[in-house]
Amino acid sequence: MIAEEIHQITEQLPAGVRLVAVSKYHPAEAIREAYAAGQRIFGESHAQELQLKHGELADLQGIEWHFIGHLQTNKVKYIAPYVSLIHAVDSPRLLAEINKQALKAGRRIPCLLQLHVAEEETKFGFTPDEAKAFIESGEWRQLEGVELAGVMAMATNTDDTRRIRDDFRRARRFFEEASLSADLPAFKELSMGMSDDWHIAIEEGSTLIRIGTTIFGQRQY
Ligand SMILES: *Cc1c(COP(=O)(O)O)cnc(C)c1O
DSSP, X not given: OHHHHXXXXXXXXXXXXXXXXXXXXSOHHHHHHHHHTTOOEEEESOHHHHHHHHHHXXXXXXXXXXXXXXXXXXXXXXXXXXXXXXXXEOSHHHHHHHHHHHHHTTOOEEEEEEEOOSSOSSOOSBOXXXXXXXXXXXXXXXXXXXXXXXXXXXXXXXXXXXXXXXHHHHHHHHHHHHHTOTTOTXXXXXXXXXXXXXXXXXXXXXXXXXXXXXXXXXXXX
Protein backbone atom coordinates (compact mmCIF):
# COMPACT_ATOMS: atom_id res chain seq x y z
CA MET A 1 0.00 0.00 0.00
CA ILE A 2 2.57 2.57 1.13
CA ALA A 3 4.93 1.58 -1.68
CA GLU A 4 2.16 1.78 -4.23
CA GLU A 5 1.10 5.26 -3.15
CA ILE A 6 4.66 6.50 -3.26
CA HIS A 7 5.19 5.14 -6.75
CA GLN A 8 1.93 6.63 -7.95
CA ILE A 9 2.87 10.06 -6.67
CA THR A 10 6.50 10.08 -7.76
CA GLU A 11 5.57 8.93 -11.26
CA GLN A 12 3.56 12.12 -11.65
CA LEU A 13 6.23 14.52 -10.42
CA PRO A 14 7.76 16.82 -13.01
CA ALA A 15 11.56 17.18 -12.98
CA GLY A 16 12.68 19.39 -10.12
CA VAL A 17 9.80 18.52 -7.79
CA ARG A 18 10.54 16.34 -4.77
CA LEU A 19 8.27 14.43 -2.43
CA VAL A 20 8.42 14.85 1.32
CA ALA A 21 6.64 11.86 2.87
CA VAL A 22 4.96 13.26 5.98
CA SER A 23 5.30 10.51 8.56
CA LYS A 24 4.15 12.36 11.69
CA TYR A 25 2.10 10.15 14.02
CA HIS A 26 2.99 7.06 12.01
CA PRO A 27 5.28 4.40 13.45
CA ALA A 28 8.87 3.74 12.45
CA GLU A 29 7.80 0.57 10.59
CA ALA A 30 5.73 2.65 8.18
CA ILE A 31 8.80 4.76 7.47
CA ARG A 32 10.86 1.61 6.85
CA GLU A 33 8.24 0.49 4.36
CA ALA A 34 8.39 3.81 2.52
CA TYR A 35 12.18 3.75 2.57
CA ALA A 36 12.19 0.27 1.08
CA ALA A 37 10.06 1.69 -1.75
CA GLY A 38 12.78 4.22 -2.47
CA GLN A 39 11.53 7.21 -0.48
CA ARG A 40 14.32 9.19 1.22
CA ILE A 41 12.83 12.47 2.48
CA PHE A 42 10.53 12.32 5.51
CA GLY A 43 8.68 15.18 7.17
CA GLU A 44 7.86 15.40 10.86
CA SER A 45 6.21 18.17 12.84
CA HIS A 46 7.05 17.41 16.47
CA ALA A 47 10.64 17.73 17.62
CA GLN A 48 10.58 14.96 20.20
CA GLU A 49 8.83 12.53 17.88
CA LEU A 50 11.42 13.29 15.22
CA GLN A 51 14.22 12.79 17.68
CA LEU A 52 12.90 9.35 18.64
CA LYS A 53 12.46 8.26 15.04
CA HIS A 54 15.82 9.64 14.01
CA GLY A 55 17.38 7.39 16.65
CA GLU A 56 15.24 4.39 15.87
CA LEU A 57 15.96 4.61 12.13
CA ALA A 58 19.62 5.51 12.27
CA ASP A 59 20.47 2.44 10.18
CA LEU A 60 18.68 3.81 7.08
CA GLN A 61 21.44 5.19 4.85
CA GLY A 62 20.76 8.48 3.15
CA ILE A 63 17.47 9.19 4.90
CA GLU A 64 16.72 12.94 5.12
CA TRP A 65 14.62 14.48 7.85
CA HIS A 66 12.64 17.65 7.20
CA PHE A 67 10.90 19.54 9.95
CA ILE A 68 7.61 20.80 8.50
CA GLY A 69 5.47 22.07 11.38
CA HIS A 70 5.48 24.93 13.82
CA LEU A 71 8.78 24.77 15.68
CA GLN A 72 9.06 26.13 19.20
CA THR A 73 12.36 27.84 19.95
CA ASN A 74 13.02 25.63 22.98
CA LYS A 75 12.79 22.50 20.78
CA VAL A 76 15.30 23.51 18.11
CA LYS A 77 18.17 21.93 20.01
CA TYR A 78 16.68 18.45 19.63
CA ILE A 79 16.79 18.49 15.85
CA ALA A 80 19.63 20.87 14.94
CA PRO A 81 22.34 18.18 14.79
CA TYR A 82 20.74 16.31 11.87
CA VAL A 83 17.70 18.03 10.32
CA SER A 84 18.20 18.66 6.56
CA LEU A 85 15.60 21.38 6.03
CA ILE A 86 13.32 23.37 8.31
CA HIS A 87 10.22 24.34 6.33
CA ALA A 88 8.26 26.64 8.60
CA VAL A 89 10.40 29.43 9.99
CA ASP A 90 7.76 31.91 11.10
CA SER A 91 9.72 34.55 13.02
CA PRO A 92 13.13 36.23 13.13
CA ARG A 93 13.43 34.94 16.69
CA LEU A 94 13.09 31.33 15.58
CA LEU A 95 15.64 31.85 12.81
CA ALA A 96 18.09 33.29 15.36
CA GLU A 97 17.62 30.24 17.61
CA ILE A 98 18.14 27.84 14.70
CA ASN A 99 21.32 29.75 13.90
CA LYS A 100 22.55 29.39 17.46
CA GLN A 101 21.87 25.65 17.66
CA ALA A 102 23.27 25.04 14.18
CA LEU A 103 26.55 26.72 15.08
CA LYS A 104 26.69 24.66 18.27
CA ALA A 105 26.32 21.55 16.13
CA GLY A 106 28.89 22.82 13.62
CA ARG A 107 26.29 23.04 10.87
CA ARG A 108 24.56 25.39 8.48
CA ILE A 109 20.86 24.52 8.30
CA PRO A 110 18.77 25.39 5.22
CA CYS A 111 15.53 27.10 6.24
CA LEU A 112 12.36 28.15 4.45
CA LEU A 113 10.36 31.20 5.47
CA GLN A 114 6.75 30.31 6.12
CA LEU A 115 4.50 32.67 4.21
CA HIS A 116 1.01 33.34 5.41
CA VAL A 117 -1.17 33.44 2.30
CA ALA A 118 -4.25 31.56 3.52
CA GLU A 119 -7.50 33.10 4.65
CA GLU A 120 -7.38 31.61 8.16
CA GLU A 121 -6.23 33.94 10.90
CA THR A 122 -4.66 31.21 12.99
CA LYS A 123 -1.90 30.06 10.71
CA PHE A 124 1.66 30.97 11.55
CA GLY A 125 4.00 32.77 9.24
CA PHE A 126 5.14 36.02 7.69
CA THR A 127 2.77 37.95 5.45
CA PRO A 128 4.42 38.60 2.07
CA ASP A 129 5.07 42.20 3.17
CA GLU A 130 6.65 41.10 6.44
CA ALA A 131 8.80 38.54 4.69
CA LYS A 132 9.93 41.13 2.15
CA ALA A 133 10.81 43.58 4.92
CA PHE A 134 12.68 40.87 6.78
CA ILE A 135 14.73 39.92 3.74
CA GLU A 136 15.45 43.57 2.95
CA SER A 137 16.51 44.23 6.54
CA GLY A 138 19.52 42.01 5.89
CA GLU A 139 19.66 41.02 9.58
CA TRP A 140 19.83 37.35 8.55
CA ARG A 141 23.18 38.00 6.89
CA GLN A 142 25.07 37.64 10.17
CA LEU A 143 23.49 34.25 10.83
CA GLU A 144 26.12 31.90 9.51
CA GLY A 145 24.39 28.83 10.88
CA VAL A 146 21.36 29.19 8.62
CA GLU A 147 20.80 29.48 4.90
CA LEU A 148 17.63 31.03 3.51
CA ALA A 149 16.62 28.37 1.02
CA GLY A 150 13.13 29.48 -0.03
CA VAL A 151 9.53 29.66 1.02
CA MET A 152 6.86 27.37 2.45
CA ALA A 153 3.15 28.04 2.27
CA MET A 154 -0.18 26.42 3.03
CA ALA A 155 -3.33 27.23 1.12
CA THR A 156 -6.66 28.00 2.74
CA ASN A 157 -8.40 24.85 3.94
CA THR A 158 -11.32 24.92 1.50
CA ASP A 159 -12.89 23.03 -1.41
CA ASP A 160 -12.70 26.19 -3.49
CA THR A 161 -9.88 25.33 -5.88
CA ARG A 162 -9.75 28.86 -7.22
CA ARG A 163 -9.01 30.14 -3.76
CA ILE A 164 -6.33 27.46 -3.25
CA ARG A 165 -4.70 28.31 -6.57
CA ASP A 166 -4.77 31.97 -5.70
CA ASP A 167 -3.01 31.36 -2.37
CA PHE A 168 -0.31 29.30 -4.09
CA ARG A 169 0.11 31.99 -6.74
CA ARG A 170 0.75 34.62 -4.12
CA ALA A 171 3.40 32.42 -2.56
CA ARG A 172 5.01 31.80 -5.91
CA ARG A 173 5.03 35.47 -6.84
CA PHE A 174 6.83 36.27 -3.61
CA PHE A 175 9.23 33.38 -4.11
CA GLU A 176 10.12 34.41 -7.64
CA GLU A 177 10.78 38.02 -6.69
CA ALA A 178 12.93 37.06 -3.74
CA SER A 179 14.89 34.47 -5.67
CA LEU A 180 15.95 37.13 -8.19
CA SER A 181 17.96 38.80 -5.47
CA ALA A 182 21.69 38.25 -5.89
CA ASP A 183 21.88 38.15 -2.11
CA LEU A 184 19.93 34.91 -1.92
CA PRO A 185 21.77 32.41 -4.10
CA ALA A 186 20.30 29.41 -2.26
CA PHE A 187 16.69 30.59 -2.46
CA LYS A 188 15.48 27.69 -4.60
CA GLU A 189 12.70 25.81 -2.83
CA LEU A 190 9.00 26.51 -2.89
CA SER A 191 7.38 24.06 -0.46
CA MET A 192 3.65 23.82 -1.07
CA GLY A 193 1.05 21.14 -1.65
CA MET A 194 -0.43 18.48 0.65
CA SER A 195 -2.61 15.41 0.11
CA ASP A 196 -5.63 17.37 -1.11
CA ASP A 197 -4.00 20.13 -3.13
CA TRP A 198 -0.63 18.98 -4.41
CA HIS A 199 -1.70 18.79 -8.06
CA ILE A 200 -2.61 22.46 -7.97
CA ALA A 201 0.58 23.28 -6.07
CA ILE A 202 2.70 21.69 -8.78
CA GLU A 203 0.87 23.59 -11.49
CA GLU A 204 1.69 26.73 -9.54
CA GLY A 205 5.41 26.01 -9.29
CA SER A 206 5.98 23.94 -6.14
CA THR A 207 9.37 22.24 -5.80
CA LEU A 208 8.58 20.26 -2.63
CA ILE A 209 5.24 18.63 -1.90
CA ARG A 210 4.47 17.42 1.62
CA ILE A 211 2.18 14.42 1.61
CA GLY A 212 1.05 12.40 4.61
CA THR A 213 -2.45 10.95 4.51
CA THR A 214 -2.37 9.77 0.90
CA ILE A 215 0.76 7.74 1.59
CA PHE A 216 0.32 6.52 5.13
CA GLY A 217 -3.44 6.68 5.68
CA GLN A 218 -5.11 8.36 8.63
CA ARG A 219 -2.70 9.23 11.41
CA GLN A 220 -2.45 6.48 14.00
CA TYR A 221 -1.84 8.12 17.35
C1 LIG B 1 0.56 17.18 8.34
C2 LIG B 1 1.15 18.15 7.40
C3 LIG B 1 1.20 17.87 6.01
C4 LIG B 1 0.62 16.62 5.38
O1 LIG B 1 -0.75 16.73 5.32
P1 LIG B 1 -1.66 15.59 4.59
O2 LIG B 1 -2.94 16.29 4.36
O3 LIG B 1 -1.76 14.47 5.57
O4 LIG B 1 -0.98 15.21 3.34
C5 LIG B 1 1.83 18.80 5.20
N1 LIG B 1 2.35 19.94 5.68
C6 LIG B 1 2.30 20.25 6.99
C7 LIG B 1 2.91 21.52 7.46
C8 LIG B 1 1.70 19.37 7.90
O5 LIG B 1 1.66 19.69 9.19
